[in-house]
Amino acid sequence: MITANEIRKTFLDFFASKGHHIVPSAPIVVKNDPTLMFINSGMAPFKDIFLGNSPIKYPRVADSQKCLRVSGKHNDLEEVGIDTYHHTMFEMLGNWSFGDYFKKEAIGWSWELLTEVFKIPVDRLYVTVFEGDDKEGLPLDEEAFNFWKQYIAPERILKGNKKDNFWEMGDQGPCGPCSEIHVDCRPNIERQEIDGSKLVNNDHPQVIEIWNNVFMQYNRLANGSLQPLPAKHVDTGMGFERLVRVLQEKTSNYDTDIFQPTIQQVSSWSGIHYGGNPTITKNSEDEYVMKEAGASIVVKKEASEISDIAMRVIADHIRTISFAIADGQLPGNVKAGYVIRRILRRAVRYGFQFLDFKKPFLTHLVPILAEQFKNVFPELKNQEDFVAKVILEEENAFLKTLEIGLRKLDDVIKKSPEGQKEISGNVAFELYDTFGFPLDLTQLILREKDLHINQLEFDTAMDAQKNRARNATAIDTEDWIVLREIDSTEFVGYDQLSCEIKITKYRKVKTKAKEYYQLVFDKTPFYAESGGQVGDTGIITSGDQQIKITETKKENNLPVHITDSLPVDIEAVFIASVNETKRQAISANHSATHLIHAALKDVLGAHVNQKGSLVNDEYLRFDISHFQKVSDEEIEKVEKIVNQKIFENIALEELRNLPIDEARAMGAMALFGEKYGDRVRVIVFDKTYSIELCGGTHVSNTGQIGFCKIITESAVAAGVRRIEAITSNKAIQYFENKASAFDAIKLLLNNTKDVQKAIIDLKDENIILKKKVEKYENEKVATLIDELKSTYTNQGDYSYLIHHVIVPSADALKNLTLGLKQSTEKSITVLVALIDNKPMINIGVSDELVAAKLFSAGNMVKELSTIIKGGGGGQPGYASAGGTDINGIDAVVKKAIELLKK
């Protein structure tokens, strides 16, 4: 059997022989694209080329790209694992033409590879071409049709509609017709019964699309119309997992040697054989019944083997989360991090629910994957321990969430009225929405108690949530208005902070909160936010016109300048000037980051890798992989080394256009999860100390950093520590503030020499005084109890005491009342006092009287409090009230006597 690794290699070798440049997979986590969190297709890493933002370096490229999909027309996270051919993470084999070859070669080579190299029988293949679309005014893709005719019988060339055979990147941008290749993997008998052409694009699990060739020839505008593209491109994608399945003659992607190692491991842990679960019985055509924890659960037909599904879910998801974490995306509670967390939790949930895994298990699968992919995607093997640790922590956290949810649900069940079978959907939604407790677990547990939720209520609540979110994120982007055509914006900001520029294109963007413009220049001194360094701000001027640039960002490698308004004469030549003080501060922080990075590796060890960084004009933030707290001594050491390097005033050595191999040979630090081109920029501060691949801006001598002070050290995630530091003016300010605050404190302490001791003394004294006051109050209360307990008036079944006392605090009054209540059986105690110049009433009623329902302190206090113009309340045994009218005190006493004499 040909292995998956051999198949991948064959593909890449084939296109290399056709003049393609082979590139490694881009990291699965996307940076610099607001519309995309993860690489979701083979073409995504080349988006900047298709959009014309970056120049074409190689016209022919081939690769195997890690992709991640959790939503989309055929890919809902909740469906993955149910069937045998959808995945969250998959590899996309692709060959690319950027303005080079087009339909003829693409079609010819795909045919050659599949039939001659991989030897897929021709009578199992079908192809599709775009049939055209009247609404769009698009004709049949006759060109493609004619090329296919040279290889395959015309009746095997099927015409597809816009949904299947017209590919678009998004609402706007490059698009075009596509041509797909489908394979019919059914046994011969079935193939004779039903013709395969009838099953193409019909969701048949054995008649599947394996290769999509997209011919990009149009550009979609915001108003929906299509424009022909000047340079035509080919974008192809062949799902690796499907190809392997076909070539290894399996009926399921999960039966290939890509997934079997993990599945077999999971199977052996659970003691359940993969491929069949005897607890499931057929109910009807569409429904099966599963016995789970004594309950019968109706499942969909495809879910007839639930333990198999669980194993597939786990095998699929562990790949996704492992590679995402290796590429720098830690699980978190927003955005991309949240997607990873959700996928991880889904895997845990399936293990928990169907395989009885009650302890972390995903983490132990990491070594299997790392070994399996060590030659293709070495980033996992290189960070195996780190990834496993992060996953372990996440699993533990989720198991805790489940525990809290189980408790809450238990509460709900206990509180639901006897005999009522339905639990409110809102309650189920609250469990899900607020406590992260999965709905299907709620349903499972309720079923065991013969209860169910109100599904309609749940769905309504969910819809409301979705609408809120949609309304809040509505964004309206208009078309670019192009003034001048350029290849790409030239960045001159490494050397100049101001220069003459022209605006090449601009557009308006509307969000709910604000409205702004994006400008693109022919060249720019503004650094666009990337690599953790914030974008520059500044102004552009022309004559009297002056426009503020509030932000500079990169969108698909396109530097975009953001302004609140447009200049009147937009065609003018402008002087673009970067805010220099800010830039200087940013550069100092960025250079300091490099020095800290090197020092951390020195002090903590080689395992330290950058896991994120932020550099702005205020401070720098640097995350590293490290498994324990960085101790105060270690921080001190790092600071010392960094400041030593600053004092040495080392000159910046900048290599702007170095081949990446040479840079690596120099020992330059590259980051996991970062995409590098063939030629890179290298920043050196002392060849023996710090060499990094970096696109950011830096000081020309380390001396300009002035001084570096590490402010905080904290944890951001399992195995990741965060360090924050300040430099130059901010660092000076920091010390000045501390010094003046210290001086002020010293002054308050009469300029004592030993401030620390003075404060400790003060605190000790304070504690002693507090205790003394407390003791005094207690004594006073005790004396009063002694004095007063003999003065109760007997009134038949009970005795009462009504007295105006003098006590120092509300607390003392309370203690006195309770003490007196305790001292005399069957008593009612009514005390009034003046506290902080306000009248207060306390009433205590003995428990026996309360039990006999003779008196209620709460009711009585309410009646009395009106006299002092206040209010009060409490329990039957003790109640208190306060008021505002001091003159009412005597009247209260009188009224109380009246009440009690009755």
Next chain:
RNA sequence: GGGGAAUUAGCUCAUCUGGUAGAGCGCAAGCAUGGCAUGUUUGAGGUGGUCGGUUCGAGUCCGAUAUUCUCCA
């Protein structure tokens, strides 16, 4: 970006509608057993995240803020 929730003793968490801040574990001391595991009694430990407001009175109601959790996009 939007919604919900949490923040109370060293730790894990209670405290129904505003009116006496508690439990379990841990800690300290005493007692029981020859010693230990342990049992038992007593005790210490709280600006109730922070700031502001409403109220006679706020852990509890309202607003802001910080941190964490969670859902949607």
